[in-house]
Amino acid sequence: MRKMAIIEMVEQDNRDEDYGFALVGRVLSWLSQNWRDQPSLERIAAEAGLSPYHLHRLFTRYVGVTPKKYVQYLTLDHAKQALDNSQSVLDVAFETGLSGAGRLHDLFVTHETMTPGDWKRRGDGLELHYGWHDSPFGECLIVASARGVCGLAFNGTDDRARTLADLCTSLDGATVVENPDTIRPYAEAAFGGGDVHLVLRGTPFQLKVWEALMRIPEGSVVTYSDLAERIGAPGSARAVAGAVARNPVSWLIPCHRVIRNGGTISGYRWHPDKKRLILAWEAAQSEPSRNTERAS
Template sequence: MEYEQTYHYRLIARAIAQIAASGPELSLNALAREMDLSPAHLQRVFTQWAGISPKKYQQFLTADVARTLLAQRHSTLDSALGAGLSGGGRLHDLIVQWEGMTPGTYAAKGAGLTIRHGVCDTPFGRAVAMASAHGLCAIGFTSHQPADLTRQDLQRRWPAATFEPDDGRLQDLVTAAFAGDASALHLMGAPFQVKVWQALLEIPEGAVTTYGDIARHIGHPGAVRAVGTAVGRNPIAYLIPCHRVLRRDGGMGGYHWGVESKRQILALEAARTDPPVSDGVIG
């Protein structure tokens, strides 16, 4: 089962990247040839694992996703999000585990912690993953830089921790987390950072918010810049959805793991929660 999951993760990641690179004229047949699959098989597997058809994903990816989402699905985080937060195992149902990293331990820069690291497959391409004894503590995509640089970037967050190579369990943790496992994460940061990251978990899939909204939601309306810094320091890419934060003017804004990755993720989430916005070529 693990092999099947990682195989499909790689397949979907390749297809997403190909659609993004090729633009709106790419047909299902052409995409299938690139993937060395029959069109019917590609359509079935993509829909099963991405939750939408290749055509629907293409439609959203070629639209001005950020501005459309900000105009139509802007969440202020202050309203009751109960309905949005109960999406059948969606990632915003994940429970943040604070017990394994007290503020004092964080101040000690991870001293006394052992963190395993390795490269794993995700639906958005290869990523460096890290885990403590309490669960996944870091995921960083490698699409915009070599895996070694991503690993070093993440390790700098806890420089006094002991880092060890993966012992074979990380892919299972990553697969479980992307499937919505509420026990899979161990969020480590300063108290203000964790408060911001917890706010990110309240943004439903398909919705977006702004830095100012988060600042008001956590009770620090004047701390927009500090919120932006905390969002950028989120160590667990995608699972803690910092990609759902946009500039107030509708701009995409930054993304620590590459703005193109942010655009692709937002398009996929929007497509899973809305009807098509236009006609596309892919079937």
């Protein structure tokens, strides 16, 4: 595999915090593509252009676990174990009826829904803003109206125009204007913690599936069949998979938490490597809470 250049030139006045955030994001992307090689700390550090000590310290600070532990979260064995461990957690999450709200670290997500007909009546003449921003998972595109976020995508092909066009297929009837300054607060809240309000357009079935996705706790995964049963539609796993694939708001509506039977990670709109990266990140973020539970 072609060696990925991790570190890039940065201007002297970049803040250390921004530099560290961007660098670790690139390391995570590299690991999502090379985890099968079980790279050593020394190799990862060499790819990042850092000493092993510096990488270990920086990575642990931003991700919450060591590079070695993070690579373990990327494996198929971990995905299988997560499926087994998630069942009781999911039972509680769905029974408590978390409709309309989901927790991601310090992020609180609320939403309002519209059918395609509602969107058409309100969307004609509506102006939406979009912007490109850094995230722990690479460059992301966010589209929002004055009422909230209606699209979030990752640039999985390094083709901004293609990513924007793909996301805008679900935003027909509206004018989309680039305005990164307007979008920046949404990006900061989405990946740094805060309140984010979503405006979702979909069929009643799609909206039902997307609302169910927001009930899946961080660090847990579910199969398409399990999700179908939990929304009261057993036997509709294929239809559920179609609705999951059409999710317009990645990360905030965690479609990445649905995997195939046996733990196989595939079929992600923004590339399976990106899905694996996000799941491993969430597993790492959940590690401190699991350690606390074990100690109590």
